[in-house]
Amino acid sequence: MNIIYIHQYFLTPEQGGATRSYHLAKGLVEQGIGVEMISTHNKPFYDLKIIDGIRVHYLPVAYDQNYGFIKRIWAFYKFVLASKKWIKKLPRPDYLYITSTPLTTGLVGLWAKRKFALPYIFEVRDLWPDAPIQVGAIRNPFAKKLLYALEQRIYQQALKIVALSPGIADNIRKKCPQADLHIIPNFADTEIFKKEKKSEPLLEKYGLKNTLTITYSGAIGKVNAVEEILDLARIAKAQDLPFQFVVMGKGSKLPDLLNKAKKLHLENFHHIPFGSKRAVNEVLNQSDIAFISFDHLPVLKTNSPNKFFDAIATGKAIFVNHKGWVHDLVKHFQIGYYYNSKNPNDGIEKLKLLASEPHLLNEMQNNAKSLSEEYFTKEIAVSRLLFVLYPKKFGGRTTDEVYILTA
Known part of the structure; x- marks a missing residue:
């Protein structure tokens, strides 16, 4: 054969x-x-x-x-x-x-x-x-x-x-x-992507703090709408919330993203360069929530994004910005929330809820890991x-x- x-x-x-x-x-x-x-x-x-x-x-x-x-x-x-x-x-x-x-x-x-x-x-x-x-x-x-x-x-x-x-x-x-x-x-490759506790040496390696962390890992291109994570970072900064926002990856829109973060003086935002799958696993495991985003076009709702499956394999809760198949999985299996980019304040309230009720965050993370192991x-x-x-x-x-x- x-x-x-x-x-x-x-x-x-x-x-x-x-x-x-x-x-x-x-x-x-x-x-x-x-x-x-x-x-x-x-x-x-x-x-x-x-x-x-x-x-x-x-x-x-x-x-x-x-x-x-x-x-x-x-x-x-x-x-x-x-x-x-x-x-x-x-x-x-x-x-x-x-x-x-x-x-x-x-x-x-x-x-x-x-x-x-x-x-x-x-x-x-x-x-x-x-x-x-x-x-x-x-x-x-x-x-x-x-x-x-x-x-x-x-x-x-x-x-x-x-x-x-x-x-x-x-x-x-x-x-x-x-x-x-x-x-x-x-x-996801479950030999590489595992659910692990945050590590002080790895937090130090990536310049991160041990606090509620929302991470996007993937391409930073025209259709990825990664800049929407900056709205959350901006409001979190204005409200003096101890959250941090991470983007790991590369792409044509990376310079625009970094320039916007600089203009907004977002000290709670971090960019980590594109890396191997093992590096992605390390970064995700210093995070609590994975940010899954695409531009708001009907065709992109059908996507089956690698970053989503890597995230649930590491047991991360999910914020998804579009109502497609991934959103249906998130809702059905109670592994996170829909993030409405037109109402970022609602997104911040959801983050505040997860920060104040760690048992709820932990339940979503466990559900995500179970979904990955059973089907993906x-x-x-x-x-x-x-x-x-x-x-x-x-x-x-x-x-x-x-x-x-x-x-």
């Missing part, structure tokens, strides 16, 4: 960031399935690395989050061309497993199916082109029409589709009712993927249970 796994931005836990593909591929290898991972790096040469049994082919296609629209599209197209060339060199697999974003990775599947009759499974991490259109990155009517047509064709030609959340699955069903659709949400571990995700790939050989937990969680 062999698959070619296509992910333009493959990352390991040591690199930090989104490591879903690493854990899924590693889990497949451990079950005796050969995995050839086709990815990229910002070096001018091809490289092959064997990472925990995964044969990772790094193609020389440079990319940076700060690229403009045209430069990004060119990087996406170059990866499609390079992937096609490399697939020709590899032994024929049982399947291509192709993960988005970007949507253009689906072009590799369409080509391989037409050229070699190779079936592909398409994993939808974010809804494209809905996301860039709603953000305003794509405005040309012809480009929109072209991308929506491409999206539908990729779905129609896929052997199976894997969605990362119920909202994404619902959207795909509307566009392609006949799709063989499965849900495999994001998850990498082992459960790998089991689901094995069932999708080889249903006759591997049993698995039903993917429909993710709907039931918030019914």
Whole structure:
């Protein structure tokens, strides 16, 4: 049994960031399935690395989050061309497993199916082109029409589709009712992310105090709305509340965030540079509450954000600023609160409540940890993927249970 796994931005836990593909591929290898991972790096040469049994082919296609629209599209197209060339060199697999974003990775599947009759499974991490259109990155009517047509064709030609959340699955069903659709949400690596007590040496290492701490860990980009945490910090400072607010990460909006915090003289705000998954675990465990935020666009309510699953694995209560699937989980399992960015004073009152009633905070944290262990571990995700790939050989937990969680 062999698959070619296509992910333009493959990352390991040591690199930090989104490591879903690493854990899924590693889990497949451990079950005796050969995995050839086709990815990229910002070096001018091809490289092959064997990472925990995964044969990772790094193609020389440079990319940076700060690229403009045209430069990004060119990087996406170059990866499609390079992937096609490399697939020709590899032994024929049982399947291509192709993960988005970007949507253009689906072009590799369409080509391989037409050229070699190779079936592909398409994993939808974010809804494209809905996301860039709603953000305003794509405005040309012809480009929109072209991308929506491409999206539908990729779905129609896929052997199976894997969605990362119920909202994404619902959207795909509307566009392609006949799709063989499965849900495999994001998850946390519970070998790295553990619930631990605050540590004086680690508090000192990160320049933090032993007080109620609210932390955002993740990308700081246009769609992440991380600046909303500063409203809480501003009001907490005005009320002389002993709370601290932490942002750990990098992205195009980081300079704006730091400038705004400086102008507001927010001594209770701390930025910690982007780090490995182990570093994220350390920072989360010096925190009490995780701040989960996205810009207020309908498409972003369907997200299955890594930062949420990492946070609940470390047993953190949750503040979520949008009413999507994550909010439904937070409410249903009583692991935190909805934060209305238009009414930050209400958010401060909720923080004051949790600070004054530690038993309530502790209950939310325990509920979060239990939710992570019961439904969102990498082992459960790998089991689901094995069932999708080889249903006759591997049993698995039903993917429909993710709907039931918030019914």
